[in-house]
Amino acid sequence: MASPQHSPAPFFTTPCREMGLDALERVITQIVAEVQTLVSAVPPPRAQAGSNYAKLLYSLHGAFEQGRAIVAGLVNSTSLPIHRVPPELLTRIFALSPRVIMHGSDRDRNGGEAQLAYWPFKAEVDVSDLYRLTKVCRYWRDLAIATPTLWTTVGTGSRAHRKSDFVRHSIFLPDNPSLGLVVHLDRHKLSTRIKSMLTNAPNIQELHIWDTASIPGLSSSWRFDPSALEHCTLWTNDTSSAHQRSGTNSNLPFSFNNGGATKLRSLCLSESFFHILPPNGFPALSVLILSTSPAKSRTKMTDLFRFLAGCPQLEEAYIYNIQRDASPTSTLNSLPIIALPRLRYLSYTHSRDRKSGWKERADPIECLLSHTSIPSTCHMYFVVDDTKHRATNVSIIDSVCRHVGGKDSTTTHLFLWLSTNTSDNRSSMQLVFPEGSLRIQFKTNNDCLEVLHSFPRIFSGTEDIRIGYDSTSGYAHHDPRHSLASSLPEIFPNARAITLIPKVIPKDRSRYVVRALPLYLADPPKPTSSSAPTGGEAAASAAVPHPRLDTLWILVQSKKEIGTLKKILAARDALGFPVRCVVVHHRFAAGSTARAHLRALPVEQVILTHPKASESKKEREGDWALRFPERFSLPPAVRRDWPTMWYGNHWDSQDDDSESGDESDSSVASSGRSSSVFSSGSLSSSE
Structure with missing residues (x-):
């Protein structure tokens, strides 16, 4: 191996040949x-x-x-005679070096590829990068070839352009039958060499076939035993000719019948493959992803129930667009209740009023929950895409409360994301119960308001509220979001921690109005005189929004907002309902008067946080949903992304006209006894 080239020393001296x-x-x-x-x-004053x-x-x-x-x-x-990188470390570097090929991905708004959240498998390794390692030197070549785990991936993805690459890769395939192969097939004709390689290879542990209709001769000369298969993807594009070609999708090189799927743990498939699966044939299945086309769905709920009955170990289920079939009610009622005691995540999306040729007789989510036994710890995500903008989330929550244990109690946390644009289903709510959670989306903000008013027993005891909203929310008093925000103190009377997170629009900051803060907290009434009767205290308690409020977390962007915040805090303190801790996310420069005014707020503890420059990046809605619980001290069980639609969001973004410098700051100013350093877990209210 060629010796590495070192950067020249800053000063050149006579080399020392002896090293003793x-x-x-x-x-x-x-x-x-x-x-x-x-x-x-x-020394001279200025040496040349x-x-x-x-x-x-x-x-x-x-x-x-x-x-x-x-x-x-x-x-x-x-003591340390190291002359080359140890083989254990070098093979680890080899394993991390190749690029990955992302399947099940879509283009985001920035032109990049984003892995879909619901695909549970690792990305495909580009083996052509591993092959390049064998050309560096003999030591690297011998070590790479002698490491069979590097060569367990076979694929026909778009990154490998030359057929000869696969011929060379086949030389290094491991002969050890205990090492299972990971096979990805995608829109390429299988050559004779590839078919022979797969037929004579050791057990295939993962098989992912993408767009089966575009792979000619998939099963004509390649057959294998799927008994060792643990993870499988069978996919076809809705826009391909697969839906017009009869029998193409079922023409696979293997069969799950006769115990062929006893070890299968993860299955991701489109609807056309669902009907060829044997019932009661997946005793070890823990992850199921089933997607159908809303307008072409042929899968009935009865078909889904029969399949789920054969999956007692199921832990995650993501089901898309299976319709409520027109079977008689007696047929559905005759089906036994399906027990899913290990289920942890359940996602079900349903498109209503599509041109399907029939009308549904009942709510599909009600049908699903009434025929399954789901543990109280399960996290659920239900979405109904209703083209007529009918309020559907009330019926969803009602079904969850009646059929899932522990969901008729009060929530501990509530996330509410309000969007100005209601045409893209961006408004959403997540209810976190003592066990499990439920996430829903809104087509209209009136639907959100109806949900909050319909279940007072669920929301009256909620202590932690996280509200994300567009910077234009509440801009006009006739906007539905204004009535929604004005109702929050009545809906959440026992809130102890409130987080208000606007989505800042840097190019149009004038629309981020100061009105946003009093809109969600309201201006408390003026304090009564000392001679007022004692009944005035009770009246003030009823008039003060969120009288138990202990911690407030907000974003402040202007000095005018500081004055509004100070006024509200002082009014609450005068009425005997002070806020103990205020967390301010800001962008003011160090040493500015704005920071001094923030530290002087009339509360026991002021925590100032400043966004880091490295966090100035565009994040999709899925990224926001994933990191939201981690930022705001949610239970660990909720720290999981949900298979929802991607959106391009700016979160904690910075721009050129910001008042802040390039520093990152987190400081605490206390007027009382608290002087703790800020952490994401410090927002939990103490009794």
Whole structure:
């Protein structure tokens, strides 16, 4: 292996050929002499590069470098004789070096690829990158070929353009039958060499077939035993010709019948493959992803129930667009209740009023929940895409409360994201119960308001509220969001921690109005005089929004907002309902008067946080949903992304006209006894 090229030293000195103790002694003698010379010499006011004083400094620097090199050589030769990277470390680097090919992905708004959240498998490794490692040197080649786990991936993805690549890769396939292969097939004709390689290879552990209709001759000369298969994807694009070609989708190189899927743990498939699966044939299945086309769905709820009955170990189920069939009610009622005791995540999306040729007789989510037994710890995500904008979430929550244990109690946390644009289903709500959670989306904000008013027993005891809203929310009093925000104090009377997170629009900050803060907290009434009757205190308690409020987390962007915040805090304190802690996310420069005004807010503890420059990036809605619980101290069980639609969001973004510098700051100003350093877990209200 060629020796690595080192950057030249900043100063060039006579190289020290000897690396022993004698050489080290001579270097030390040189250093002592030059230091004594420097001590006795008078340094000039401004030494030139060619002066004797400067040359002496350069020489001393070189002597120190030589001494360090000698000492390092002595240490390496005696205690740590490392002359090359250990094979264990190098093989680990090999495994992390190749690029990945992302299947099940879609283009985001920025032109990049984003892995869909509901695909549970690892991305495909581009084996062509591993092949390049074998050309570096003989040591790397021998080590790479002798590591069979590097060569367990076979694929026909778009990254591998040459057929000869697969011929060369087949040389390094492991012969050890205990190592299962990971096979990805996508829109490429299977050559004779590939078919022979897969037929004679050891057990296939993962098989992912993408767009089966575009792979000619998929099963004509390749058959294998799927008994060792643990993860499988069978997919076809809705826009391909697969829906017009009869029998193409079922023409697979294997069959799950006769115990062929006893080890299968993950299954991701489109609807056309669902009807060829055997019933009661998946005893080990833990993850199921089933997607259908809303307008072409042929799968009935009865078909789904029969399949779920054969999956007692199921832990995650993501089901898309299976319609409520027109079977008689007696047929559905005759089906036994399906027990899913291990289910942790359940996602079901349903498109209503599509051109399907029949009308549904009942709510599909009600049908699903009434025929399954779901544990109280399950996290659920239900969405009904209703083209007529009918309020559907009330019936969803009602079904959940009646059929899922523990969901008729009050929530502990509530997330509410309000969007100005209601045409893209961006408004959503997540209800976190003592066990499990439920996430729903809104087509209209009136639907959100109806949900909050329909279940007072669920929301009256909620103590932690997280509200994300567009910067234009509440801009007009006739906007439905205004009535929604005005109702929050009545709906959540026991809130102790409130987080208000606007989505800032940097190019149009004027629309981020100061009105947003009093809109969600309301202006408390003026304090009564000391001679007022005692009944006035009860009246003030009823008039003050969120009287138990302990912690407030907001974003402040202008000095005018600081004045509004100070006014509200002072009014609450005068009425005997003070806020103990205020967390302010800001962008003010260090040493500015705005920071001083924030630290002087009339509360016991003020925590100032500043966004880091490295966090200035565009994030999709899925990223926001994933990181939202981690930012705001939710239970660990909820720290899970949900298979929802992607959106391009700016979160904690910075722009050129910001008042802040490029620093990152987190500081605490306390007027009381608290002086703790800010952390994401510090927002939990203390009793």
